[in-house]
Amino acid sequence: MTIQNDTVGGYGTHVHRLLDEAFAGIEMTQDRQDLKEEMRANLVARVAELEATGVGPQAAARQAIEELGDVRDILDGTGREPDGAAPDWTARRVRPDPVFLVRAVLLSALAAAGLVVLVLAATLLDVPLGGQVAAVVAVTLAAGAVTADALRQETTGNHPMPTGRALGYGLGTVLALAGLGAGWLYLSQRDLPWLVGGALTVVASVALFTYLGATQTNRHKEWVVRMQASHAQAGDRFTKDPAAAARFGLYVVTTWLLVLAAFVLLTLTVGWAWSWLAVVAGFVAMALMIARMLFSPRP
Template identity: 65%
Template sequence: MTLSDETPGGAGMHVHRLLDEAFAGVEMGPDQQDLKEEMRGNLVARVTELTATGMAEPAAARRALDELGDVRAILDATESRPGPGEAAWQPPRVRPNPAFAVRTVVLSAVAATGLLVLVLAATVVDVPLAAQIVAVAFVALAAGAITADALRQETTTNHPVPPARAAGYGTATLLATTGLGAAWLYLRDAGLPWLVAGALLVVASAVLFTYLGATQTNRHKAWVLRQQAPYGSDRFTEDPAAAARFGIYTVTVWLVAAAAFVALTLTAGWEWSWLAVVGGFVAMTVLIARMLFAPKA
């Protein structure tokens, strides 16, 4: 096969084009795709090393692929030895953390015990209110801890979530579970304050989950990002921080528009309040044009 020596773009683009040509005609399945992406990561790393010595990127990409060897031979060797311990190449796999498994089992047992107490209180056993409150706390704390701990674990396709963000998701889960537990206690004749507190906790949980989701960035492994990069994308996909700022700006624009709408309604009357909505749409249009299609540095 003929591999092009000159391809536009950076090292990732050169490697991408050469790999596409090397895999031309190959019937792609999950294993073949995994092999291709592992090769891509290794080639990009090698090209980076070669260009650091002064070699041009196209030549470095071609040399890296030559050093890798015959791609089809690697494919044949992999397919001819499909056993997990015998294959010439294995896709990257992250082994489960035994300590995480133990913690999850223990916390799940704690949550199950709390749920059992609540079920017994609702059916056949007269459980004191204090014990029911403790049971709700156990369930909520276990749910929040399991959520945060799970997000901190690296998987085959995802990096671990940063500690602060994982703690945020855990806290949101804890608030939601506690709010539902407080509502349940209200149904058990614990008093109206429990219902009010539960509603506030659920609302706080929803706000926190919304914030975390709106500011969430791509957590995929580097080789997945390299796979997506050559195809190009809009600015929000390439720059998650810009997408997060856009969400914050959007909320600010419409909060101001809503305040202006109320102010105009109370002062100038309904016939002028529509100007606030029009102003909001204009501001959003300008914001999208400025942020989504801004020239790259």
Template identity: 55%
Template sequence: MTDSSLAIHRLLDEAFAGIDMTAEARDLKEEMRANLVARVAELEESGVGGDVSAQRAMAELGDVRSIVGDTAGTPAAPWLDQRVRPRPAFVVRTLLLSLLAAGALAVLVLSALATVAVVWEVLAVAVLAVTGGLITADALRQETTTNYPLPTGRSAGYGAAAALGLAGAGCAAAAGPQWPVGPLVAGGVLLVVSAVAFTWLGVTQTNRHKPWVVRMQREHQQVHEAFAGDPAAAARFGIYTATIWIAALGGFAVLTLTAGWRWSWLALLGGLLLMMLTMARTIFRSRSSD
């Protein structure tokens, strides 16, 4: 390591003395270190000595404390000032639920490789759906650095939609010759209901951003959502989505009764792809008309 590199490390450590070294602050320090090394290399090529070049680079950098969080208007300042750490109880709950979900998923994977009793497959699907829904609802109830927590009822709605989607996907994944047609059709219905629920929740969701996030968005002139100022586009997309999923559900039922469950999921996949293409076309058309 050269003398200039040692000088950079020493000066940077001195500048960060007394600053709370959070993960964000450590990332910022390493970014500064890389920039200082590059700047010192430029100064040394121009004939400036090692220690002098390190001191000059630090002087050009300015007040480190202002960059980290004391100066308003810098990108790092509001984040470091407003950061919200996860609650320990939430972390423990999420870890335990994730372990349950992983066990249920392992049972479903095993059922695809070997014969597993139907009762265990049904139990695994139920556990996966419930844990996934609880994790989703619990996460949305937590305050984050950028967003306020969702109300209990609305977060429960997102959790229920996630549970329905996981239940439907689990039925399709665990289905085998020993399963009757009824649960397969029910799985497809659950997927459609989940997609419709997520669509409704997303369309009716109000802004959760904290004031400092909204201020930063305005300062950076971020693009508004395509549907915010175009009710006609939102109405068209809603009609298209309903039509697509009604057709997909009908195709799923027809394929299940004719070609079997191994091919019926293609109707749902086609409906999802067509809905995404419709959303993209509606968004870009709305933006091009602004």
């Protein structure tokens, strides 16, 4: 792809102009225009990364465009059909699923109705306990179903998530919201079992999300993988390995939830004089985790 050496108004060549030049001469359809806008967002993010490392704006824009490669290869695809012909990317464009949209709207309406009942119970109406529990169940199940259903949908950049894993994320959402709902019922009823059950449910949700996140496999489509591979030429460990960065975030959340639980336990048992040890242990664990993930040899 040829890049012209332009400057505009004294400023460096802008990535938007370079992207327009890359698409010059290509017959544009709505699908290709959508893809161009996705590329634009990725390029802007890449330019920001390069500028953060000290690269000038003009050089950063040029490097991002060069890493992208020839957009015609992306539009036409890189694989081959059984007859050897190059596939047209637009033929594989993901179309919105009307049935999914209808399901999402109906489930969202159910969740909204449950939230309205809970808000009315907390402000204006004396809603029976059974009605409050039913509202919590409606919110949690609807949110979990929408989560799992959404992850099962193919997107432009990602293949659909396997059904079992999507259901796992849906279950994690159900557990998290059920725990929060149990905490809300405890505040309204002052019944200790609600608090205990809610805490255990939230911990189970955190454990499930941690497992799912740490074992997540790549679902990116080929053109996205190619762009990520070009980005991996620079940057630190987390920049080169987004999955490692995601795992680190999950580990951080899990570590500090355990620290919080240990802090409360020590405070209630041996007193404030010892509870700070849980925080110290958390910082030590964080330091060791960062050192291991950033500097340990890769397999």
